[in-house]
Every structure is written in structure tokens, then in C-alpha cells.
Amino acid sequence: MSTEIETMPHESSAAPTVRLSRRSEWASRGAISFLMQQGAENPGVLSLAAGFVDPSTLPVEETRRAFLELFADETRARQALQYGTSQGSESLRERLVPFFSALEGKAPAELGLTPADFFLTTGSQQLLSIVCEILFDPGDICLVASPTYFVFLGALEGVGARAITVPTDEHGMSPEALDEILSQLADAGELPRVKLVYAVSYYENPSGISLSTDRRPRLLDIVRKWSLAQRIFVLEDAAYRELHYDGEAYPSLWSFDAPRDTVIYTQTFSKSFSPGLRVGFGLIPEPLRQAVIDRKGNEDFGSAHLTQRIVSTALADGAYPPHLEQVKQSYRAKRDAMLAAAQDYFTEIPGARWEVPHGGLYVWMTLSAAVPTGFDSQLFSEAVKHQGVMYVPGELCFAPDQLERNHMRLSFGVLPPDQIREGMRRLAAAVKAVMG
């Protein structure tokens, strides 16, 4: 072994190349970063883009009370400040049994759930990401609705998975179309690559649409029917489940999965309580559990224990249901403000139409096919630079195989009703300006 070290570079002083992993190269670059930058550079802009929750409804008093209650007991306080486990706080998982059972409208005993069935993550986003990590090799296939949640499309890209679009109407993803696509994939020898169907089952981000009740068991039947080469899982993203304003209260896809072997269920307290706590949870079919825990352990050993214990205490002390009611009232009013403004400002615009969401945070607006809405479109520039309003271009929400360019995701989450109305007025003005 040499003891003399030559420390001068062999080569010229040009900086060496930086080589990232292929997975990192696949990851899509920053739609959200771009939007945030636009917001920062155009400070007067009203944002109908941000998926943030309404700051006025954030549970300041509820969190303070829960924290003080938790810290009133020295032992509990120390537990909350110690590491939890990769699976998450036992205390919160115990609370989730009755909490989730109530959402399902069943007694806990009837469902047979235990704390061991629940997994806690940094928002439900982390569980979506972990599911992608443990299931997909590059080239594997995930079936998605059209449109679908654009951040999930990014997670699929990041693992090199292929997103294939299932035709979707006002009742959600079509089971018949799913059957047909799986049949075509089987004919093409691709069935062994199909690992997952992704379904935002309540008030989908971005469309606001919910999968109809009768389609839910049919969708699961078809997935089972085609689980030939291997199990095809269904990832049920129920992030907006609790933000239900009117109309039918849908049963979960999970509730139709009697053998509990197909549906991976995810939900979050980010929308219903506080995103700053970053507490999401999931129910995982048994054969995937160890892989989820191993992955979670490798990523971070478990999410912040303290915030899990705060949510647990808030669920226990009765603070949660009245807070949720208040949140829903606030969003219902803001949804109504956005829909009224759409009626007032967009009705006269040729080709404009929109969905009426019965929950969630978004109105999906479709323009004439001749009006593209992307970051590089005339409309986006007109809206941000001249009218002072921002939206999420709908094209971000489509898999590459079914790209559509004439939609906008409009969020009523952050702004108060009068500013939502003003934002819609500005947006209609931008559309009219672009349409001449």
C-alpha cells in the first residue's frame, strides 16, 4: 500500500461531472416549485393553485389543548419526545381503530381491526411514495384515472413506472374500461407488469369526482379477475374522505375488500386537521406489511412521534369532531363561492364547463379545446402577469398516454370567499382576453 499520496488532481481544473441516479433523473422537475416561484415573483397574484388548507380553520386552540394535556403527564411527555417505532405511535394506532370504524359506520369488533393493522406516515403522501417504492420496478405498470393526482404521477415517474390511463367519466374510473385495458395488456403479454390501480376514491384531486358506489365492488372484482400472474393491488387514496359537504356518503373501496388482500388504504389528518403535523395513516394488506415497515425504517425510522401523540390526544379529548364540522362549513361556503363565481363569470365563455364537487378542495374547469392552459401557454402568462391569478394547469394531471391541455385545477382551499370570487373574475377575464 502506498504511503506517499499525490494530492494534485490528474486532470485539468474543470469541475468533475455530477452523475445522479437514473431514478433521480426520471423524477419530474418541480411543477410545484415553478408555481411557488411564480407566486413569489408576482406578489399580488391570487392563488387558486395552492393545495394548502384554509389558514383560518387551522386548529390552534385544539392543538394547544392537546399538547398541554399530553405534557401534563411527565411520562407521556417523555414518551412523545423519545423515538416512536417505524410503524408509528401505538397510542394513535389504538385511537384509529374506533376513529376509522366510525368512518366505516361499523363497530370496531365488526371490522376486526386492531392497532397492529394501522401504519403511520409523514402525511399520506409518504405512504403513496412507499407503496411505489416497494411495488414498482422500472417498466412496471400502474393504472390511473383521467385526470389524476399529479404528485402521484411524479412518484410513479420517480420509480420508472408506466402510468396507463383508464377512461374516466363523471362517476369515476370505468370498470368496463379497466377490464378492457387489462384484457389488452394480457394479450400484449404485459399483465405481469401490472402491479397497481391508483384510485382517489373521494372528491378526486383534481376532478372533484367520486367513484360511484356501484362501481366500487365492480372495480375490485375486475382487479381480482386479472390478478393472474400476480396480485394486482388497489391503492385507495382517501385523503379528502372527511371533507364531505353534501350528496352521497360513499363507502370505501376498502369496505368491499372482504379478504383484505387487495386494497391499500391511505388517509391523512392534513386536510381535516393540520398539515403542519404531517400525520397520515394507512391499512396495508398483510403480505406488504413487512416491506412497508422496512422501507419506512430505512427512510426515517418513523415520523415525528410528538405530532402523532398530539393527534392521538385530540382524537381522545373530543376536540376533533367539532373542529372538523367547522372546517367543513368553511370549505362548503368557499366551494359555493367558487361555483357561484363560475356561474357568473364563465357561463358566457364558449366551451367552458366545470364539475360540481361534493367534497374536497377543487373545482375542475374545462375550456374550449382550442385554449391550452399549460405553463407555457398564453393563458397562463395572461392570468399570472396581467390579471394576477394563478391556477394549476390541468395537463399536469394526465398520464402521458392521454394528455389533455384545456383544463385547470382551481382550489378553493386557501383564499376567503370574496377573494375566490375576485380570482374567478380575473381568471375569466384572462380566458376572454386569450380567446379574443
Place this chain on the structure above:
Amino acid sequence: MSTEIETMPHESSAAPTVRLSRRSEWASRGAISFLMQQGAENPGVLSLAAGFVDPSTLPVEETRRAFLELFADETRARQALQYGTSQGSESLRERLVPFFSALEGKAPAELGLTPADFFLTTGSQQLLSIVCEILFDPGDICLVASPTYFVFLGALEGVGARAITVPTDEHGMSPEALDEILSQLADAGELPRVKLVYAVSYYENPSGISLSTDRRPRLLDIVRKWSLAQRIFVLEDAAYRELHYDGEAYPSLWSFDAPRDTVIYTQTFSKSFSPGLRVGFGLIPEPLRQAVIDRKGNEDFGSAHLTQRIVSTALADGAYPPHLEQVKQSYRAKRDAMLAAAQDYFTEIPGARWEVPHGGLYVWMTLSAAVPTGFDSQLFSEAVKHQGVMYVPGELCFAPDQLERNHMRLSFGVLPPDQIREGMRRLAAAVKAVMG
């Protein structure tokens, strides 16, 4: 498109196979889970295994004060309950400029750091994991010390990277040996696969060893010298930096990276303050920053904002330094208890020797080469089942190319001094029983 759906499975009722991603298959299965299970099944066992921090030093009062101060202002409270950013709380990143500068013994202006240079993660573990994600393709190479942090070896496995051992002595990784290995890899045409050198730079987990001051700049020089095909980065894991009990206070590897293009620096508040808050931070060379933010965004949109703000407030209100002093006093006394017990119980055991750590949480104990310590060894069984004491088998801490089987990682983190002494007595009894 068919409208009739055949919902009966084509095949027999045997459950379909579950196919995980190859990355998930690569991930090592639960050394930590196994240890926790042993602990649960043997409740009287004294654990010298757990890397948890001392519960008696957890900052209950400091956290309560910081929380109340934060929530005394309605606006700040709402901010803390809202989403942060993927990069983490601006407020905490502002505090980190003077905090980190003080650790470096420099004025902030001298270092030229700004809040934009810092990245916040769910403990520093998440940043270690993200660095693996963004850098390594399967087959890529990471150079590691011998022994090294076993959880990081798991993260490397999970991305299919190869860990190659650099000979290590009581002054840490040998720069000459690193030079020689890189030369051999270059001769073998493998240099384009070398992406990273991983260095726990303070009181390494598990060995307790610190890289000597004179080796630090030499290590960087060698890494630069061999950054020919591409930039080789150094991941400096400074998790234990603040837990310094006596002896030399080492300058960081980062401090020798004048161009700021080679060292990825990570640190955490888990050991020095509270692991339940899960707040870690890092400094990332510019060409990697966007990839880190994109990956973090895909994983979870950012860690819990509330706990970042609590740490920020604790740093601002003066609670942190006296708490850290108290933590260090407690661990120093427990280290001394473990070393005294080693002296008393292990001196007479042939072949037994141990390192004296000047910081951190671990004593690295070496036994005669004839005494393996693994989960399947006679010693592990004797220790857990008969003597009631648990340790981390040293073999977990070696890359597969340099496996050694006769070491134990002993943690003085959790137990009080008298139980540490009793644990060491039991462990010596187990070793003597096995050695006959």
C-alpha cells in the same frame, strides 16, 4: 369495449403471488425488528443494544416552554400548523446559520452561509436515505469505514449499491488505504461507479472512533484526486457531533471543503435534544440541491412543520445550550460507568478489548476471534436467554467484503449507570460461559 364483465377468477382459488420491487427485495430484513422482538419476548433483559437516548434527559420543560412561546402568537401558531416547504421551515433554517457557525467556531459572515444552504429532514436518517436515492444506481459503489453504521449499510442495500470497506484504525478511515482502493478500482475500470465515501466523522456508530484531524483534509484531497470520471462526494454524518465529552474537538470534514462542492453534511437534533421531534438538517453541495428537494417533495412534501418550529424556538430562547450541557453530563457519567464495568468484568477475559469513546453513545467491544457474537451465535442466546442482557452483534456493522464476527456494539444511551454496570456484569458472565 365489453359491457359484460366476467367477475369470477379464471384460475383456481389459490391466492395470487405478491411481487415486490427488486429494491424492496434487496432491503435487509429487520435487524432492529429482531432486536425489538427479543426485547419484547424477554422482558427482564437489560438492553445495551438500543440506540435510543436517555429518557431522563429528554427536554420536557424546554419543549413545553418553546411550544407555549410559539403558540402565544396566533400567526406563528397557524404557520406552524400549515404545510411548510420541502426544504423545511425558513424560521429554523435562519436559526441554523448562527447555530452551525458556532459549532464551526466561526462568525456566520465568515462562512457565508444563508438559510437557503440548509435542508431539513425527518431526522438526519432521511437525508442519508435521500442521498442514497439520488446518487446510486444498482451496482454503484460507496466506500465505508470498518466497522460502520449498520442502518446506512441497509440503505445502500436498498438501492442496490455496493459497499466497499476502507481499512480503518483507531484514527478512523485510512486516507492511504482509501487512495489505494480507489487506485485499484480505477485499474479495474470501476471508477465511474464510485459515487460516495460515507464517513461518520464524530464518535462513529458503532466504534466510537473519530477521524483524526490530520486525516480529514487528506481524505478530501484523495477524493478530489479520484473525481475523474465524475464527482465523488463525501457524506459526512455528524449525528453525534454535539455529544462531545472530553479530548479533542474535531473540525468538521465540511470545514476543509473550501469550494463546497464535495461534502454533504448531515446532523440531527435527535441525540442532542429529542428524537421524538425528528428534526435533522444538512448542507448540500449546489449541484445536488434540486434533486434533494425533488426527492423530498416526492417522499412527503416536507417533514412536520410544527416540530421544526419548536426546535427553532428552543434555539432562539436560550433553552438549548444548558439542556445540551445536562445531556452531555449524563452521558459522560454513563460512559464512565460502562468503561469502569468493562475494566472490572472484561479485563480477565482473554482477547477482550474495547475502545474508549470521547463522545457519542457506544463502546465497541472486541472478543477473541473464536467467539462469534451474531444473532445465531451461542453467545447471543446465552446473553439474552440466560443472563438477561442484549447487545448489537458487531457483524451487522461490516460491509459483506470485510465481515468480522467477534465484536459487540454496547450502548450506554438508555440505561442508568447502575443498570449499565449490571448489564456489563451479565454480559461478561455470558462470554465466560460460552468460552468455557
